[in-house]
Amino acid sequence: xxxxxxxxxxxxxxxxxxxxxxxxxxxxxxxxxxxxxxxxxxxxxxxxxxxxxxxxxxxxxxxxxxxxxxxxxxxxxxxxxxxxxxxxxxxxxxxxxxxxxxxxxxxxxxxxxxxxxxxxxxxxxxxxxxxxxxxxxxxxxxxxxxxxxxxxxxxxxxxxxxxxxxxxxxxxxxxxxxxxxxxxxxxxxxxxxxxxxxxxxxxxxxxxxxxxxxxxxxxxxxxxxxxxxxxxxxxxxxxxxxxxxxxxxxxxxxxxxxxxxxxxxxxxxxxxxxxxxxxxxxxxxxxxxxxxxxxxxxxxxxxxxxxxxxxxxxxxxxxxxxxxxxxxxxxxxxxxxxxxxxxxxxxxxxxxxxxxxxxxxxxxxxxxxxxxxxxxxxxxxxxxxxxxxxxxxxxxxxxxxxxxxxxxxxxxxxxxxxxxxxxxxx
Amino acid sequence: xxxxxxxxxxxxxxxxxxxxxxxxxxxxxxxxxxxxxxxxxxxxxxxxxxxxxxxxxxxxxxxxxxxxxxxxxxxxxxxxxxxxxxxxxxxxxxxxxxxxxxxxxxxxxxxxxxxxxxxxxxxxxxxxxxxxxxxxxxxxxxxxxxxxxxxxxxxxxxxxxxxxxxxxxxxxxxxxxxxxxxxxxxxxxxxxxxxxxxxxxxxxxxxxxxxxxxxxxxxxxxxxxxxxxxxxxxxxxxxxxxxxxxxxxxxxxxxxxxxxxxxxxxxxxxxxxxxxxxxxxxxxxxxxxxxxxxxxxxxxxxxxxxxxxxxxxxxxxxxxxxxxxxxxxxxxxxxxxxxxxxxxxxxxxxxxxxxxxxxxxxxxxxxxxxxxxxxxxxxxxxxxxxxxxxxxxxxxxxxxxxxxxxxxxxxxxxxxxxxxxxxxxxx
Numbered sequence: 001x002x003x004x005x006x007x008x009x010x011x012x013x014x015x016x017x018x019x020x021x022x023x024x025x026x027x028x029x030x031x032x033x034x035x036x037x038x039x040x041x042x043x044x045x046x047x048x049x050x051x052x053x054x055x056x057x058x059x060x061x062x063x064x065x066x067x068x069x070x071x072x073x074x075x076x077x078x079x080x081x082x083x084x085x086x087x088x089x090x091x092x093x094x095x096x097x098x099x100x101x102x103x104x105x106x107x108x109x110x111x112x113x114x115x116x117x118x119x120x121x122x123x124x125x126x127x128x129x130x131x132x133x134x135x136x137x138x139x140x141x142x143x144x145x146x147x148x149x150x151x152x153x154x155x156x157x158x159x160x161x162x163x164x165x166x167x168x169x170x171x172x173x174x175x176x177x178x179x180x181x182x183x184x185x186x187x188x189x190x191x192x193x194x195x196x197x198x199x200x201x202x203x204x205x206x207x208x209x210x211x212x213x214x215x216x217x218x219x220x221x222x223x224x225x226x227x228x229x230x231x232x233x234x235x236x237x238x239x240x241x242x243x244x245x246x247x248x249x250x251x252x253x254x255x256x257x258x259x260x261x262x263x264x265x266x267x268x269x270x271x272x273x274x275x276x277x278x279x280x281x282x283x284x285x286x287x288x289x290x291x292x293x294x295x296x297x298x299x300x301x302x303x304x305x306x307x308x309x310x311x312x313x314x315x316x317x318x319x320x321x322x323x324x325x326x327x328x329x330x331x332x333x334x335x336x337x338x339x340x341x342x343x344x345x346x347x348x349x350x351x352x353x354x355x356x357x358x359x360x361x362x363x364x365x366x367x368x369x370x371x372x373x374x375x376x377x378x379x380x381x382x383x384x385x386x387x388x389x390x391x392x393x394x395x396x397x398x399x400x401x402x403x404x405x406x407x408x409x410x411x412x413x414x415x416x417x418x419x420x421x422x423x424x425x426x
Numbered sequence: 427x428x429x430x431x432x433x434x435x436x437x438x439x440x441x442x443x444x445x446x447x448x449x450x451x452x453x454x455x456x457x458x459x460x461x462x463x464x465x466x467x468x469x470x471x472x473x474x475x476x477x478x479x480x481x482x483x484x485x486x487x488x489x490x491x492x493x494x495x496x497x498x499x500x501x502x503x504x505x506x507x508x509x510x511x512x513x514x515x516x517x518x519x520x521x522x523x524x525x526x527x528x529x530x531x532x533x534x535x536x537x538x539x540x541x542x543x544x545x546x547x548x549x550x551x552x553x554x555x556x557x558x559x560x561x562x563x564x565x566x567x568x569x570x571x572x573x574x575x576x577x578x579x580x581x582x583x584x585x586x587x588x589x590x591x592x593x594x595x596x597x598x599x600x601x602x603x604x605x606x607x608x609x610x611x612x613x614x615x616x617x618x619x620x621x622x623x624x625x626x627x628x629x630x631x632x633x634x635x636x637x638x639x640x641x642x643x644x645x646x647x648x649x650x651x652x653x654x655x656x657x658x659x660x661x662x663x664x665x666x667x668x669x670x671x672x673x674x675x676x677x678x679x680x681x682x683x684x685x686x687x688x689x690x691x692x693x694x695x696x697x698x699x700x701x702x703x704x705x706x707x708x709x710x711x712x713x714x715x716x717x718x719x720x721x722x723x724x725x726x727x728x729x730x731x732x733x734x735x736x737x738x739x740x741x742x743x744x745x746x747x748x749x750x751x752x753x754x755x756x757x758x759x760x761x762x763x764x765x766x767x768x769x770x771x772x773x774x775x776x777x778x779x780x781x782x783x784x785x786x787x788x789x790x791x792x793x794x795x796x797x798x799x800x801x802x803x804x805x806x807x808x809x810x811x812x813x814x815x816x817x818x819x820x821x822x823x824x825x826x827x828x829x830x831x832x833x834x835x836x837x838x839x840x841x842x843x844x845x846x847x848x849x850x851x852x853x
Contacts (some may be wrong), residue, residue, distance in 0.1 A: 001703055003657050007529070008529075031447075031448075031449040032449070032795045033791050033792060033794050033795055034788075034791065034792045034795045053473075065695030079716070079721075079725060081714075081715035081716050082716045082777075082781065083712060084783055085715070085781035085782075085784060086777070086780065086784060087784060088784030088785060088787055088788040089715075089784075089788065090785065090788060090789075091715070105788070105792065106788055107787070107788050107791035108784075108787070108788070108791070127456050133696065133728050134728075136722055136728035136729070137728055137730070137731055138731070140683065140729070140730050140731040140749055140750065140751070141731040143682045143683035143749070144580070144683055144731055144732070144749050144753075146683070147579045147680040147682050147683055148495075148578065148579075149577050149578075149683050150577075197602070251680075252576070252679065252680045253574075253577050254570070254573035254574045254575075254576055254577055255570060255573065291492055292489055292493050292495075292496055293489075293491065297488055300488075300563070301559075301563065303563070303566065306567060306570050307567060307571075308574075309827075340790065356492060357496040357497060358496065360494040360496060360497065360499050360500060361495075361499070361500030362500065363499060363500070363528065364498075364499030364500030364501065364523050364528075365500050367451050367499075367523050367527050367528070368451065368452055368453055368500075368502060368521055368523065370486040371451055371452060371797075372452050372796075373795070405655075417556070422783065426680070
């Protein structure tokens with residue numbers, strides 16, 4: 001067991017890599033009643049084409065990572081939710097583009113619940129019958145998202161930007177794509193991506209680190225895992241330019257939804273470089289589109305945007321894009337005004353005082369985030385899978401300069417890299 | 427002092443509740459202002475916080491207002507408007523970094539109080555009323571929010587079910603008000619509503635963080651001038667409703683998935699000694715993934731992705747929601763009604779009972795890890811007049827048996843079945 005203390009955050013993190021390659025992290029929060037644990041695999045919806053060292057190249061149906069997540073909850077003796085409930089734990093899971101996370105939160109029986117979490121994720125149980133039954137449930141989940149205009153406009157934007165990279169495929173897949181899933185394809189994915197060396201266990205709360213490591217160590221020692229080679233994820237080359245400049249989807253809405261964003265040309269960033277690029281970009285977007293900017297207030301007063309207007313930046317080593325927007329009565333006019341206003345900022349750059357204020361806001365937001373065990377666990381895992389450290393964010397923020405942000409502005413905001421996605425009433 | 431750790435006092439017509447703790451990196455501040463839910467005032471009251479967040483006497487322009495928050499290390503500032511029983515509540519929230527984590531020359535708690543006090547008591551005035559441009563824009567903001575409810579079909583169906591079920595009661599009103607009222611709002615009328623609100627609303631101010639009641643009382647006295655207002659108490663406005671016949675409503679919209687919602691009435695509310703049994707009833711019915719609704723509608727019948735229930739203890743209402751294929755309406759209703767009957771007959775296993783107890787125990791124990799959760803829980807006491815700590819509620823839940831849950835189940839009567847379904851061919 002090793003540890004690292006982050007003085008300014010008043011936090012100490014404990015960690016150990018198990019013999020089978022599983023990374024385990026514990027962040028004790030002595031004043032907390034609750035313990036929150038996540039067990040994550042670096043495997044998400046984009047990993048639909050891969051080869052494990054020494055194995056064959058494999059292509060799997062869209063939506064299978066998410067399908068697998070649903071099916072993990074089933075055990076020979078029934079639903080694992082019941083086991084968690086008997087021990088007072090609230091359990092859940094989610095699948096994103098590049099990870100699948102299983103989790104629980106509990107205030108009692110922590111060791112039992114931790115064992116349940118680790119064991120159920122390491123014990124797949126798929127049958128022809130239970131796989132078929134799940135298709136109805138996930139079909140309804142897909143239909144639920146199909147009725148959600150915020151989801152539709154967001155995915156519309158990614159589809160407009162990306163033509164080859166699987167990030168443009170809905171995380172749950174389609175009713176057709178999941179219809180081809182079988183227990184065999186599920187086992188193939190499970191055996192490729194659920195090896196402990198591809199996984200990370202994070203525990204935050206009122207726990208004793210040594211006890212946790214002892215428990216996990218002996219749990220892992222009872223299971224035999226062979227060595228697993230490198231997982232090679234195969235992606236067709238993605239063109240640098242966007243697939244569509246403008247994309248519309250029809251769905252009954254009270255007012256059109258308009259989301260635009262810029263597709264990053266350069267890819268391949270990992271580790272501290274990726275962290276720095278992401279933080280600089282988010283700071284830049286806040287200076288450009290945040291609610292205290294002149295641009296925001298002008299558009300609000302012109303009745304072109306509403307409180308729903310927001311911005312984000314999403315990235316991985318193979319893709320990176322911004323997404324900005326919200327409800328607007330006139331998407332065409334909104335985009336004209338955005339171009340006018342942003343073009344003049346591209347000329348002038350940001351002012352030093354605005355930069356300092358925006359940076360303060362980001363630092364405050366980061367510290368507030370650390371109040372939440374859920375956010376800590378999710379963000380820590382996300383950073384770690386990218387080779388970054390969530391707890392080293394403060395010095396990065398402090399080292400970003402006005403020049404960095406202005407340079408990022410001119411690099412990221414390139415009009416030819418922009419797509420616009422709309423949801424409008426039929 | 428109550429057994430939830432809050433210390434209670436009163437200054438300048440505002441009840442003050444402080445929980446000193448070093449467990450968090452921030453100071454959490456909540457100011458609740460409650461008024462009776464009334465069709466004549468609901469829309470203007472809802473519009474108020476939108477106008478108040480546009481500008482104050484010291485920060486007249488919205489950009490100045492928001493820059494000020496960023497200077498306070500991006501202090502979280504926001505508000506919510508919702509119903510609790512037949513009251514309309516406006517809740518302002520601030521979440522400010524504890525100074526010890528940043529190099530700040532001023533006390534961020536004091537600066538936050540100065541800011542919040544100004545937002546509430548010193549709005550920007552021009553010619554003796556609110557700035558017309560702010561009122562006009564924010565009136566449209568409220569209109570857009572009301573119109574946007576239909577965009578989220580799950581929420582829309584839930585709201586419509588309540589609207590239909592409570593057609594004769596104030597509770598039918600949406601917390602943001604009624605679209606038809608918006609056109610009548612003027613800078614003068616809204617300022618009049620504001621004066622009445624400031625004088626007449628019930629104000630509760632909560633702080634959780636590394637501070638003391640004395641410090642908070644001083645800050646409130648210095649920053650909130652409420653004149654002669656005094657802290658009134660919330661009064662129970664609950665009257666049990668007898669259901670004679672189940673109302674069935676079907677509405678059509680262009681949806682991919684049908685949304686099935688049900689509303690139930692109970693005579694048990696938050697202050698009732700049977701409240702714990704009712705929490706157990708809801709938990710066994712549909713509060714969790716081990717509950718009857720999830721197991722039977724989703725896992726066994728494969729009809730839905732979500733199937734759950736909720737219990738609103740301030741209104742004495744239970745709700746059920748699920749998203750299904752439109753042609754499965756009959757099947758889903760039958761399965762759900764069967765679960766209601768099972769509970770009424772006391773067909774509850776020890777396993778269900780114990781799992782639900784463990785889940786509620788977890789939920790109640792977790793409250794103390796979140797400043798805003800602790801605040802919400804204690805605010806129930808202000809609303810209901812019932813002083814019951816999480817520890818007491820926990821022991822009552824633990825002592826609940828099958829017969830108690832069955833007795834609670836007998837008080838629940840199905841009132842309304844609402845179904846949002848797709849349009850017919852050719853529509």
